[in-house]
Amino acid sequence: MVVVHGGAGDVPEASRAAHAEGCRVAAAEGLRVLLETGSALEAAVRAVEVLEDDSKYNAGTGACLTEAGTIELDASVMEGTTMRGGAVCALPPFRNPIRIARAVLEEGRHVLYASEGASRFAIAHGFAPADPETMITAKARQRLDAVLAGRAERGWAGGTVGAVACDREGRVAAATSTGGMVGKRVGRVGDSPILGAGTFADDESGAASATGQGEAIHRFGLTRYACDLLRAGLTAQQAADVSIERFGARVSGSGGLIVVDGRGEIGIARNTATMSFGVAREGEDAGAGH
Numbered sequence: 478m479v480v481v482h483g484g485a486g487d488v489p490e491a492s493r494a495a496h497a498e499g500c501r502v503a504a505a506e507g508l509r510v511l512l513e514t515g516s517a518l519e520a521a522v523r524a525v526e527v528l529e530d531d532s533k534y535n536a537g538t539g540a541c542l543t544e545a546g547t548i549e550l551d552a553s554v555m556e557g558t559t560m561r562g563g564a565v566c567a568l569p570p571f572r573n574p575i576r577i578a579r580a581v582l583e584e585g586r587h588v589l590y591a592s593e594g595a596s597r598f599a600i601a602h603g604f605a606p607a608d609p610e611t612m613i614t615a616k617a618r619q620r621l622d623a624v625l626a627g628r629a630e631r632g633w634a635g636g637t638v639g640a641v642a643c644d645r646e647g648r649v650a651a652a653t654s655t656g657g658m659v660g661k662r663v664g665r666v667g668d669s670p671i672l673g674a675g676t677f678a679d680d681e682s683g684a685a686s687a688t689g690q691g692e693a694i695h696r697f698g699l700t701r702y703a704c705d706l707l708r709a710g711l712t713a714q715q716a717a718d719v720s721i722e723r724f725g726a727r728v729s730g731s732g733g734l735i736v737v738d739g740r741g742e743i744g745i746a747r748n749t750a751t752m753s754f755g756v757a758r759e760g761e762d763a764g765a766g767h
């Protein structure tokens with residue numbers, strides 16, 4: 478089974494159905510890949526890739542902009558069987574950062590590459606840098622302009638994307654990708670590329686992908702916290718609910734979380750107005766909501 482999220486935040490009423498539908502499509506495609514390859518890791522990566530290519534979300538194409546008007550991308554992936562992980566942060570424009578994070582995981586020498594080094598790694602592994610103009614949307618520019626003009630708050634952008642997957646043998650994986658915050662400082666790195674914060678997977682507990690205020694998620698270690706609750710015996714939904722409750726109470730964090738355990742039970746929680754999600758399970762029609 479595959480669960481995806483399209484970011485915690487406050488999507489306007491008129492756009493909510495479209496955001497949920499994008500998640501349904503991504504979860505269904507992730508499940509298709511899971512059934513074809515048997516790999517939870519590949520399924521989570523593919524689901525996130527679909528969302529990166531959908532300009533509605535703040536990841537890949539359509540990512541939000543730094544205060545300098547540039548794109549800096551964060552992404553990570555982790556699989557739960559041997560707990561391998563790969564991540565890139567402050568990456569200049571490449572179309573699918575999650576694929577580069579996957580390549581980091583496969584190569585295995587390091588876990589996280591930043592900025593120039595991440596770009597070099599990507600090029601050495603056959604990824605082509607993207608023309609920034611093909612990835613920057615008019616909406617992303619408008620949002621930055623509003624922030625710089627003081628018409629909107631400099632906050633997290635919403636629209637981060639993530640996926641968790643569980644195969645028939647109980648192997649789990651998680652993946653997360655984002656442009657971060659609108660008007661962030663150049664070099665600011667959020668929680669999404671940090672294992673244990675934005676992304677975590679361990680077959681002995683489960684997998685989780687987080688979204689929301691990155692600085693708070695960093696400090697709280699949100700995905701690791703949720704997986705530790707699974708290990709302690711909570712159901713996936715209880716683990717998601719308790720994690721978000723504690724995250725709000727302890728560090729005043731706002732955000733959301735998707736969780737899956739090794740039996741394919743899922744948990745979805747948020748303390749924001751919306752968080753689009755999609756769920757696809759073998760033998761059932763894919764569903765979506767907020």
Ligand SMILES: NC(=O)C[C@H](N)C(=O)O
Pocket residue numbers: 484485535633634635636637655656657658666667668669687688689690691692694
């Ligand atoms: N939309 C998000 O979830 C933002 C992301 N967590 C970050 O702070 O970079």
